Amino acid sequence: MMSLNRNRPHFLRLLVNLKVKGEREKKVIRGIMSTGNALDEMTQGSNGVGGGVKDVYGEDSATEAQHITPWTVSVASGYTLLRDPHHNKGLAFTEKERDAHYLRGLLPPACLSQELQAKKFLATLRQYEAPLQKYIAMMDLQERNEKLFYKLLIDHVEELLPLVYTPTVGEACQKYGSIFRRPQGLFISLKDKGKILEILKNWPEKNIQVLVVTDGERILGLGDLGCQGMGIPVGKLSLYTALGGVRPSACLPITLDVGTNNEKLLNDEFYIGLKQNRATGKEYAEFVQEFMSAVKQNYGEKILVQFEDFANHNAFELLEKYRKTHLVFNDDIQGTASVVLAGLIASLKPLGGNLADHTFLFLGAGEAGTGIAELIAREMSNKTNAPVEEMRKKIWLVDSKGLVVSSRKESLQSFKLPWAHEAKPVTTLLEAVQVIKPTVLIGTSGKGKTFTKEVVEAMSSINSKPLILALSNPTSQSECTAEEAYTWSKGQAIFASGSPFDPVEYEGHTFVPGQANNAYIFPGFGLGLIMCGAIRVHDDMLLAASEALAAQVTKEHLAKGLIYPPYKDIRNISANIAAKVAEKAYELGLASRLPQPENLVKYAESCMYSPNYRNYR
Template identity: 80%
Template sequence: MENTLKPLRDGECVLDVLSPRSTPRPTVAGGVEDVYGEDRATEDQLVTPWTFSVASGYSLLRDPQYNKGLAFTEKERDAHYLRGLLPPTVSSQQLQEKKIMHNIRQYEVPLQKYTAMMDLQERNERLFYKLLIDNVEELLPIVYTPVVGEACQKYGSIFKRPQGLYISLKEKGKILEVLKNWPERSIQVIVVTDGERILGLGDLGCQGMGIPVGKLALYTALGGVRPSACLPVTIDVGTNNEKLLNDEFYIGLRQKRATGKEYYDLLHEFMSAVKQNYGEKVLVQFEDFANHNAFELLAKYGTTHLVFNDDIQGTAAVVLAGVVAALKLIGGTLPDHKFLFLGAGEAGTGIAELIALEISKQTKAPIEESRKQIWLVDSKGLIVSSRANSLQHFKKPWAHEHEPVGTLIEAVKVIKPTVLIGSSGVGKTFTKEVVEAMTANNKKYTSIMPGLQIPLILALSNPTSQSECTAEEAYTWSEGRAIFASGSPFDPVEYNGKIYYSGQSNNAYIFPGFGLGLVMSGAIRVHDDMLLAASEALANQVTEESYKKGMTYPPFTDIRKISANIAANVAAKAYELGLATHLPRPENLVKYAESCMYTPLYRNYR
């Protein structure tokens, strides 16, 4: 059957819902074939789909969800009152993609590329996702880190058209009404920020909206969750950033941040309204909340809602995957290694806890014992038991017995870690002395790189300016011996006539597939074992070709396949734990995940 929509002529009545579409044909595991080209990743695959009408003519060209630009055929131009509204040429989606990519490559300033992509998303949604999927390695740094950081800093100046929902203190008592203002009803994934700790850039207030928008673009492009099921949200409780408060172009509340009861009451109203409006199975992903709120919100709502904190849990899962994959290069098993972190916030403690959980799982030892292999350094030095009374609650499990150590270099020398992980948000902290000390500590040999002493160094802070060290510094200072990965991308490095490739420990490897796994299984809660399942799936997809280059992550060109495998592993764990509601369980979860994925090809209208 031909894919169809039924646009109405301008001025005619538009109904939200019309009659059922044709009888659905079954696909994998009893799903519904998307005979109309509808987006696939949807929780209602087992019910009869409905169709709705959209405006035609001039309005159709300005609806990003349905606009195809010059790709409207002659027949479609006649049927939908587009004659004369478009030049006579009919262009394929492939030709449109080629032209847009050519135009984007002409820009020398990354922020210009970002605004060009955002303009495209607001003009032609399917073409935007086609570009992002087909050119993921080139465009991922533009749509997300590192360029999204600069975009958030300048969001007020480049703001053109609102994306997502802005819920401020002005909406207190009305949040359910605000959610109902959003035109889409079947929301499956919400990414929400309060803008207090955007990447390593600090408090950007309302301008943090660039993060939820960017994350959800990746949910669709990399994980296949349909765009109409994604909702970006910014909770605006003010900002303590004086520069923004004095900026005439700032788009948020001009007041200091609300804290305490006022803050938590607003968040509680939001979480309650989300559940009331969208149901039990909507995933709420917390992004870039400050430490003091992030842990409390995750603990509070983890037992009542389907919630996920990407900074704590997503970062942990992707780093654990990189460490597990790196074992083929640095040797030994996970319990054989000793870990030292610079940074003891959300990311650092979240990664440390997941590594300890995996060590505990492998050794059958209590997690308290596993934690003893992991040491953390914060701004006051090594976290040790003598500091316990002054530590924030999330740091206390890492306060081991040891004499006080004031600096990172001292900690490297006395702890002698095999793995160094940076999650501090402070650039240039892995100095030449630190990397040289790490290299001297490690005498691990591998069959792939015989005779080399190999430390594992992960500089995870974003954006690039905040990275603890660069790839070039890591390879040069370690004399080519380090295995290196970072949060932001770095170009290959030549050292002593050899090319070194670094991996990117990017959360985009994990959260899109993780979210798809939750959606397609109908999970109602997130469990730590699901995070371990996601890490395992990612680590298993690193190829021998990548290992030979010294890389501990697979190429992003395979990201949709990677996401499908992660989704399948996460869904399998949800079924195993009894947390899945989509029954019966599909026989082949990987194929089912692939069948659920949104595809951005143009639809045919009649």
């Protein structure tokens, strides 16, 4: 019946010929007709962010626009409604709704509010000891009651973020094959070559606005996890909704399974991916090309594609290749860079001076390290009007072979060449600190315990307030802990990390470590791109996002040692980031949704998805 409703003239003629006898049948038809009329209204005009969805119900279409009863599931069977995570409210269905949607008897008699449901679930969750158990419980909730999941995540973001994202998501990816329940996204493998467009059409939601895609080759600091890397796109898109307000039905996680070089997985009888070595070269390039072409063909010019956890040798090449033809964003290169730059800008208040007055030393010269370095150089160039090439000379990188210097140029990968400066070769980080005398030390190595006591003490002897950023994830791969940074520096260091650490007591002072987490940037950044209809990502948009995040850091935050604002304000932070990103897109002529709203912050807030239950008629 509902498929006929797509062709309304034929559908209406069929209804005329039906002999409607019972009240139940009449109610079904009234519901279908009502829904059809509402859908007709919604698909006229283009006032909403979703493109072509009218703001009929007082919400922008970046949110869940349908206040109407989901007749397609409710009239067919109340049992089916209870198993639809988009519309299920569990025990929150009212007495009236239980009668209207044939739920009487399918639920216990108690009616619980969403707030009470959240309280109950949280109490149960806190009884689990293992983070992975909590992760599985949260994923199970997402699969049966989507709105309650996001309600909990939004209201308790500081407690639950580490469970659905770093560091717990790393363990979840390692064990993803064991905990896999039902599809949360699309798995597209080499076996599907030539059929990728058909596979995209298999996904039930059609109005997709953002894809997060991985090939699983470099999952956090854990290496090649093959198709088990799906946990990363799923987690990232949960944050797009909870922190950035992008409606969940507009988000699609995708894993490109091109094989794995992880022998443990290849020999695991329960591994859920392709059991073959990774495709490379022409085979890999053609596969990704078909995927990117199919995405654009199926979803249009304004679909945001976020690359996630690709290995260095592919990450830079893919970003450079597709940034000119698609709306693409690499969170490891650009998102990490933007959030770190925000922390650096905020830290200038206690450190003093401008960015160009500081010297930066990186441990790690991969996609994260070089991405951050380039964005810092561009920000310094914009502020000083000096050439970016000149600003790069203030930034030094250490890789696995030592300091990146000009005498090594012949053996360096192309993305390291801009950072090969004139200096004597040194092989250790400690030597590099002693030679370069940096004011800022940044770790993107993916290797734990590399900021040793000697390194931190050397930084403290050079600077009265050394800025130390240990960014590698998960927690086990952090270059040093917060306690080590504060203790070894005798309380001098300003510290932030990629994974969360608890506050540290040192000589009567409480130090609160900041978390340089990409979750500060990418949800608001993505919302900004979506709400203005951006067609390309420009580096100036990343700078705008960094400055918007830094502006949210107050004197009170800095007094506690924080260079990032608390997560409890994340939706307000994301709205401000989205507004600045959209403003820059309009300024650069890259926004397609016209005219530009007068107040972009309020517009961003109006676009945000709300997880509150709605009343069904």
